[in-house]
Amino acid sequence: MLGLDILMENWEVLLKALGYSLLVAVASFSIGFLLASAATVVRLFSSFRLPRWLVRGYVEVFRGTPMMVQLFFIYYASPSIGINLSPLQASIVAFALNSAAYQSEYLRAGMMSVPKTQYEAAESLGLTKWASISSVMLPIALRASLPSLGNELVALFKYSSIASFVTLPELFYVARYIAAGSFRYLEMYLVLALIYVVVGFLLAKAFRRVEKLVFVPGLMH
Amino acid sequence: MSQVIRIEDVWKYYDGRAVVKGISLSVNKNERFVIIGPSGSGKSTMLRMMNMLVRPDKGRVFFKDVELTSPGVNPIEYRKKIGIVFQHYNLFLHMTVLKNVMFGLVKVKGMSQELAKKRAMSALESVRIGKNLWDKYPSQLSGGEQQRVAIARALAMEPEVMLFDEPTSALDPELTGEVLEVMKELARGGMTMVVVTHELGFAASVGSRIAFIDSGELVEEGTPKEVLFSPKKERTRAFLEKMWELYKIEPEW
Numbered sequence: 470m471l472g473l474d475i476l477m478e479n480w481e482v483l484l485k486a487l488g489y490s491l492l493v494a495v496a497s498f499s500i501g502f503l504l505a506s507a508a509t510v511v512r513l514f515s516s517f518r519l520p521r522w523l524v525r526g527y528v529e530v531f532r533g534t535p536m537m538v539q540l541f542f543i544y545y546a547s548p549s550i551g552i553n554l555s556p557l558q559a560s561i562v563a564f565a566l567n568s569a570a571y572q573s574e575y576l577r578a579g580m581m582s583v584p585k586t587q588y589e590a591a592e593s594l595g596l597t598k599w600a601s602i603s604s605v606m607l608p609i610a611l612r613a614s615l616p617s618l619g620n621e622l623v624a625l626f627k628y629s630s631i632a633s634f635v636t637l638p639e640l641f642y643v644a645r646y647i648a649a650g651s652f653r654y655l656e657m658y659l660v661l662a663l664i665y666v667v668v669g670f671l672l673a674k675a676f677r678r679v680e681k682l683v684f685v686p687g688l689m690h
Numbered sequence: 691m692s693q694v695i696r697i698e699d700v701w702k703y704y705d706g707r708a709v710v711k712g713i714s715l716s717v718n719k720n721e722r723f724v725i726i727g728p729s730g731s732g733k734s735t736m737l738r739m740m741n742m743l744v745r746p747d748k749g750r751v752f753f754k755d756v757e758l759t760s761p762g763v764n765p766i767e768y769r770k771k772i773g774i775v776f777q778h779y780n781l782f783l784h785m786t787v788l789k790n791v792m793f794g795l796v797k798v799k800g801m802s803q804e805l806a807k808k809r810a811m812s813a814l815e816s817v818r819i820g821k822n823l824w825d826k827y828p829s830q831l832s833g834g835e836q837q838r839v840a841i842a843r844a845l846a847m848e849p850e851v852m853l854f855d856e857p858t859s860a861l862d863p864e865l866t867g868e869v870l871e872v873m874k875e876l877a878r879g880g881m882t883m884v885v886v887t888h889e890l891g892f893a894a895s896v897g898s899r900i901a902f903i904d905s906g907e908l909v910e911e912g913t914p915k916e917v918l919f920s921p922k923k924e925r926t927r928a929f930l931e932k933m934w935e936l937y938k939i940e941p942e943w
Binding site: 590591594597609685687688 | 780847
């Protein structure tokens with residue numbers, strides 16, 4: 470069958486490559502999520518103007534420049550300030566920084582969907598500002614942001630192909646190598662597309678499980 | 691008589707417009723202080739100043755002997771002693787009924803889960819929220835049930851005074867009774883209460899003192915008999931006439 474033999478012949482390399490793609494996606498998603506949470510809280514709740522502006526500037530810069538440029542900047546420019554990153558490290562750092570900008574926007578939208586009265590109720594019990602945010606506002610905002618965050622994870626998995634340009638042997642890099650070596654471009658790229666679709670689908674499915682797990686009746690309308 | 695809450699010449703401005711204009715009043719222990727007045731008269735803003743959810747732009751707020759408006763005082767410390775019940779219940783949307791009531795006990799009072807659970811259960815029982823509802827989420831409850839859970843949440847903290855901000859205004863008429871009944875029980879138990887309400891029947895039967903507020907000013911204050919049935923000020927009279935008409939009750943004057 471078309472593509473099946475190319476898969477059989479190269480499954481070991483492809484599996485390892487898939488591991489890299491997933492690693493980049495999941496690691497940068499997770500780090501990005503932590504950064505985004507902090508950024509969102511600062512942007513919406515800081516009493517000081519400067520940190521709010523810094524976060525806004527960060528988001529605008531990382532949303533406003535191509536991911537490829539960010540990755541090249543981090544991989545090729547960082548040695549000149551004494552930081553040497555491996556292709557894997559550079560990819561995770563670049564994608565995490567990029568994703569944090571997007572995720573913070575999703576979290577901001579989630580946060581703004583939470584009624585202010587929830588905050589007031591927490592405050593009125595005697596909770597501090599930080600406790601009100603972390604144990605009332607964030608958990609609700611997070612649930613509202615989950616569908617967008619799921620999207621972001623799948624997107625990161627696909628964009629991890631960009632890491633091939635800094636020589637990370639992830640899926641796209643390996644597929645190009647195999648295709649060029651065997652001249653079986655059609656088969657290889659069909660198989661590659663199929664792998665992205667299937668794994669992307671599974672990631673989305675896993676995320677919907679998380680959504681179900683934390684589902685609260687009546688929270689999302 | 692010992693004062694629990696006192697506000698002194700408090701002012702609040704929104705967009706340069708004064709919504710509370712120099713109101714002073716004090717609430718004594720075991721008193722049921724009822725505040726009436728037209729919508730938008732500044733009643734809710736004033737009530738929220740009593741626990742500093744709204745910070746007055748001018749004037750002073752005292753909880754017992756402590757001046758909450760003093761720069762050295764952190765009002766957060768005193769909020770656990772001042773319960774508040776909101777018009778729209780404001781239960782935590784992502785928590786079950788039981789967790790809603792336990793939340794403050796664990797987070798603010800630092801109680802263990804078991805102890806908080808015990809306390810929450812007895813608070814819920816006291817507002818007649820049965821076991822079958824404890825694991826439900828707010829959206830699965832009727833308005834009356836949600837408001838009673840909100841009362842339990844405030845009550846569980848063992849506050850020294852409870853503030854009520856139009857607790858029945860968002861409820862369907864047939865559900866106001868169950869909430870008012872719980873409030874009457876609290877009053878009978880000696881709870882110090884400050885109640886903003888349009889329920890004149892409740893004000894007359896439960897209130898120990900009534901204040902009428904209009905356009906951000908305290909117009910008249912006295913016993914229910916004085917304020918509700920023989921008001922001295924024309925503004926009070928005009929407001930009550932309208933209200934009594936709504937209740938189909940003939941005024942005595």
